[in-house]
Amino acid sequence: MALYVMKFGGSSVGDTERMQRVARRVVEKQDEGHQVMVVVSAMGDTTDELIDQAKLLNNDPPVREMDMLMTTGEQISIALLSIAIHQLGRKAMSFTGWQAGFRTEPVHGKARITDIRPERVQRALEDGNIVIVAGFQGLTEEGEITTFGRGGSDTTAVALAAATSADFCEIYTDVDGIYSTDPRIVKNARKLEEISYDEMLELANLGAAVLHPRAVEYAKHHQVRLVVRSSFNHNEGTVVKEEVNMEQGVVVSGIAYDKNVARISILGVSHVPGVLAKVFGSLAAAKIDVDIIVQSGVTDGKADFSFTVALSDREKALNVLDGIRGELPFQEVTSEENLMKVSIVGAGMVSHPGVAAQMFDVISKEGVNIKMVSTSEIKVSCVIDGSKLNEVVKALHTAYGLDTESQAVVGGPQDRR
């Protein structure tokens, strides 16, 4: 007998029929002799519908009240799933985040878990119940309802698995697992049998939107064995764990890309260090995440530097720079869209020095200029012109030996929360 956490996203419980399918899937697991805890997200578009309702009343709704509103989505899901499981003749109990013992810091919309007190769900498990926990939500010490932000249900699942020493945390989604790249672009993308936390983290951060980065971090920190698999079939998924089998000599495990990228350049900067501090301090104060930062060589005591932000933050970032312009010694600000960031990720990279050079070579052979480069121990990212996205990803996929004979089978848009 093992203890499982099974997490189902919003599209997996999007209607009555899907809810029933999840119920059967959960009961199957119990039939195999295991104890089961289930974490669910809000059904289908519920969260977006609630946000729309709020925006009709207030275009800047207070975050505390938004948390109060949004957490109902998961509460509806857990109750209905429990009701569906009872119909199959099993004992089930649903718990809101706070009932399941999730305590968070006093922040709305993006709270971090501070503590989990799982005694109540453990008691319910011991009583033979299938336990169903609302994802994405917790409670502060003051009794305020909080949410974890997008991807929060993954975090709930991982944290619950960690707190109860579960043997497996299965993340059910609408794809079969983690792929070597987006199968919508590369038809013969490879489903990975296993992947390390660090690799997954890079992929998750790079927009391979199957698992939320925070959940992966949490899993790594608590050594929770994650399995990403499909809620629509019984294929084996991808196992995410600490050490993966390197025997195959795989250097690059996956290719990720991100189209939500804009580049902003600040030209003719003197007194570089002071300017950098001021610029990035101001952007941080405006809650704009900056990704890659590149500084060019200095000429006549003046330097240029560039950085990337999410495309959706471009306008806001330019406004921030406009606001501090008077105080700072730089000549010009330019910005660029229609870019993409493409990245190769692989734990094996550390011991293979030629990997980055090979990447630049493949990209340039496609006739595409590399505008920015960023590297970590297990990743190389290039910002390039976005018009040849598919060609570049395909060429890299082939170059690193990731192509498989059979074509990947995937579902619709992936399940993020």
Next chain:
Amino acid sequence: MALYVMKFGGSSVGDTERMQRVARRVVEKQDEGHQVMVVVSAMGDTTDELIDQAKLLNNDPPVREMDMLMTTGEQISIALLSIAIHQLGRKAMSFTGWQAGFRTEPVHGKARITDIRPERVQRALEDGNIVIVAGFQGLTEEGEITTFGRGGSDTTAVALAAATSADFCEIYTDVDGIYSTDPRIVKNARKLEEISYDEMLELANLGAAVLHPRAVEYAKHHQVRLVVRSSFNHNEGTVVKEEVNMEQGVVVSGIAYDKNVARISILGVSHVPGVLAKVFGSLAAAKIDVDIIVQSGVTDGKADFSFTVALSDREKALNVLDGIRGELPFQEVTSEENLMKVSIVGAGMVSHPGVAAQMFDVISKEGVNIKMVSTSEIKVSCVIDGSKLNEVVKALHTAYGLDTESQAVVGGPQDRR
């Protein structure tokens, strides 16, 4: 400065526009210099929609999970109302039932309040917030979410008023107040300026569905001053309080009727006391409420007796009787539909002995037979043939001097929860 509880039912917050109207109404009250707590029900048909969703998954859904499901309706309402009030530039905080300190007995679907710990809402009030509390819900000592059953939001409002020593508990609905009878039947029904708790209780129990009986009982017990008024206009409503002004010499305050009545007769009963105990014990065990019980005279040691149940319980009651038939000495069970119960209610009745006789006279002049009679100190009820409902109610309304010159103005179907 006074402390108000304002309660708005589901139809008052049924859509965005109505939600905004309630927000303005609440802010107006604060502008008059008062502290305001608001209790809201689930929006419009939300509760019924949630029940429908549950029934698609399970035709006998467990009550614990139904409470988990249903309480989301009110949670959505409080969050959206708070968001709407913030849009008007005011501070507001919403609280679920458990956050507002409502503790209940450990029963699902129909829990009674055991305790209210309003410190948190009082703190929010002192901080200048408009406080918004989810109706209809509480928490057991074990942390289980419970609901109060239909009409539960009225009870929340009254209980909150009692616990915080509020000066007024205003129940906003879609009629102008309590009427001398149903204005849909009697066009010149009279809106009552005031009514006693006891009278209201009789009217509430008799199907004048503006206030839930449990809420009235609670108000009487804690001497909470209730005001029933319209959420669609600023007309003065009806005040419900302990002692009402008797100067006008009003004997009968209102006429109520109930069409949800069936009569069941058990004929040829010997050993009457034993049979009664067995019959009503079995009905109670099946959770069937019995209203009026009448026993006819005894002939040859055998008696007949009749009782009324809700029409919707008729089949169930007959099945219960069928089940115990073998054990009991009675000859026959018959049942009758198409009945109505009509009642006159008035605190002044106590000192006016001819009131009941006048009622029988009025009914018989309409050519209608009286099948059963039941009385209390402030009420006389008759079960009669249902076909002449309108005529009988009108005739009684006129006979007791309740007709007014002007016609009553009322809205749509009344707001029950």
